Amino acid sequence: MKEIIQQSVEESIEAKQLFFKTNVQAIESCANTLVAALKNNRKILLFGNGGSAADCQHIAAEFVNRFQMERDPLAAIALTCDTSIITSIGNDYSFEDIFSKQVQALGKKGDIALGITTSGNSPNVIKAALRAKKMGLTVIGFSGNKGKLKEICDIPFCVDSKTTARIQEVHILLAHILCDLTERLFYNG
16 A cells, blocks of 8 residues: 555556646746636636536636635636536536536636546537637646647646546646736736
């Protein structure tokens, strides 16, 4: 068990070091994009499935409540939370439409759409990202190193790992860094 624990820790550290070594400029640019949108009274719409859905809710909470500083709320909505909307769209149309219809209803030009899919190919995330792009939202994507999402995004963040857990661990650290930078720039910048 000790060897398994140590191997998981080492793989997580390695994935994070590799990702952040090559994405510092993109992260800075993304933080500035988030701040510009929020300062223009725009919002962040987040969507993903499974663990990525939970990450969307986590990230939205960091923006709306606070991350590290006491401040006014920042506008973010996880499109993964309203079970009545999700199940009615899934039932009446298809599971592929659960996020795109919400983006269509809630999104406005200048908003941010943040899609998360470890495979890069979740059909409902791809469809929502395409809808967001068509509507003039800035599309940020968190994914693994493969898939269609990176081709759609204005700002793609692709983690070079084959292990879902390692990809998700990088995603949540990335999200925390973006929350921290956004908060600092928005209120102290």
